[in-house]
Amino acid sequence: MPRSKALPAELDPSARQLAERLRLLKDHGELTMRQLAAKTGYSAKSWERYLGGTSLPPREAVEALARITGADPTPLFALHEIAADTWDTRRTRPAAPPPLTTRGRQGPDHEQEQGQGQGHEQEQGREQERGSEQEPSAEPRPGSAPVPTAPTGPPVTGAAPGRFSHIALTAGVAALAVALLAALLLLQRLDDDVAPAAVATPPRTTATSPQPSYTCHITRVDGRWSAGVNDGRDTEIFYGATGADVAEAQCLLRRAGISPGGIDGMFGPLTLRAVRTFQLRAGLTVDGMLGPRSWKALRG
Template identity: 70%
Template sequence: MSRYKALSDELDPCVRQLVERLRQLKDHGELTMRHLAAKTGYSVKSWERYLGGTSLPPREALEALARITGTDPVPLLALHEIAADTWVGRRAGAVVEPRPTTQGQEQEQEPVTLIGPTTLPAIAPTPGRFPHIALTTGVVALAVALVAALLLMLRLDEDMTQAAVAAPPSTAAASPSPSYTCRITRIDGSWSAGINRGRNDEIVYGATGADVAEAQCLLRRAGISPGGIDGMFGPLTLRAVKTFQQRAGLVVDGMLGPRSWKALRG
C-alpha cells in the first residue's frame, strides 16, 4: 500500500472521507501516480493535491477513477457533493469590520467572521454619529464584495487549470492498456512466457510493460500469485518478487535483476 502524508486535523470530516476513499481505490487498483495521470487525463501534481487533501477533485476526475477501477461512481459522486459544500465554506476567510469612532479617537479594527449571506443588523442612529455609521456600513459591504469576487476568481482559475490538464486525454483514452497472455514454454532449458522475447533487463517497482508481464507469468508458473497479468509492477507483484527471492535464496530487494531472472527462467 502507498505511503501518504497524514491528512490535516483541520480537514472537514466529509472531505477526509472522500480523500480516504480515493486513496483506497488507487491502492486497490495498484495504480501509481503516473498511471492515474495517463488514464484520467489529470496531471500527477493534480492527483498529489487530490490525494493529499489540499485540493478538491472535479467530478470528471472521480468518474474517470471509478471507470478505470471498475467502481460504481454514484456513491463517490454523492460523497463529492457533500464534500464540495463544506470545501466552499472552509475557503471563506475572515474580514475586518471597522469599529465606529467618536470624534478625537483613532479608529480601531477587530476581525468579524461572516458566515453565509451577510445581513447587517439595524443600528439606531445616534445624533452626530450618522456619518460614522454610514461609513462603517459602506466599508463592510465593500469587504464582503471583495471576498465574494476573490472566491469567484479562485474558482474560475481552478476550473481553467483543470480544463487545460484535461485537454490531452483524447490520445491517452484512444490507446487502451495492452493485454498479455502467458504462453509458458521451455526453450533451450529456460522457461519463457513468450511476451518479452527472452529479455532479462532489470525492472523495479513502478515499471510497466512487456518485461513486467513476462515476470508475472513466470512468478505464477512458480506458484506465486503476482495479481493480474497487466504489465504493472505494483504492490502485489512486488510482494510476489520478494517471496520468490526469499524462496530461491537470493537477496530480497524486490528488484528483478540478472540473478532473479535466471532463477525465474530456471
C-alpha cells in the first residue's frame, strides 16, 4: 500500500483523529481509492480529500466505510459530529484583508506625509508673517488711504481629500477580498456536495451503441439455479458494474421474488436495493455487493 501523505498542520484535533481512523480502516481492509469509490458511491477524488484532511467527509461516507470494513460506526460518528462543528467555524470565519506591501505604503501614504509636512511648514511661515503684520505700527495720516497688505492666500487643505481617498480605497480593497473569499468557500462547499451525487449516477451507454438485451431462462442444473446468461459464473460485482454477470444476478433476484427493475445488465440503484434486501433476508452481510456467499445463496 502506498504511504499516505501527512495531514495539514492546521487541521483541528478532532478532524485529524477522524481522518487517521478512516485511514486505518482503509489500510486494514487493503482497499484502493478505486475500490472505495465503487463500494461507497463517493468518487476517488473525494476520498483523497477526505483522507488527506482537506475536506470533511459526509456522515454517509463515514458510515459506508465502516460498513464495508466491518467496523463499529458509533465512535466515528462521535468524532465526525465534533469535527463538523469546528470545521464549519473554521470555514466560515472571514479572513483578514491582506496587508499592504512595503512598496504600497511608500506610495500614496509617503507622498501624503510629505505633502502634510510641507503644508505644515508653509502654515508656520504664514503665521510668522501674520505676527509681524499685527505688531503696532505708525498710525496713518488723516485723510490718507489705508495701505493694502499683500494677500496671504488660503490655507492648504489638500491633505484631507487625499486622506479620505486613501481610506475609501483601503475599505474597497478589504470588501473585495472578503467577497472573493466568501465566493471561493461557497464554490468549494458546492463541489463537496455535488461530487458524491455525480459519482452515484449509474453509467450510461452512448446513443450510438445499442444496449444488449438479456432473457432469463431459469433452470436448475446440478442442484444450482441458473438464468443461462453468464454460463454459471460467480464473478464478484458491485454498484456501477455492467454486463452479463449483472443480468444473471437480476434474473436470480427476480426468481427469489425481489424485483431489481429491468433485466438490463446495469447494477444501478434498483438492483442495489434488491441485493441488500436479499442479503438481509438470507442473513448475510448487507454490503450491497455480490460475492461468493451471496451468489451461493442466490443459486441455492
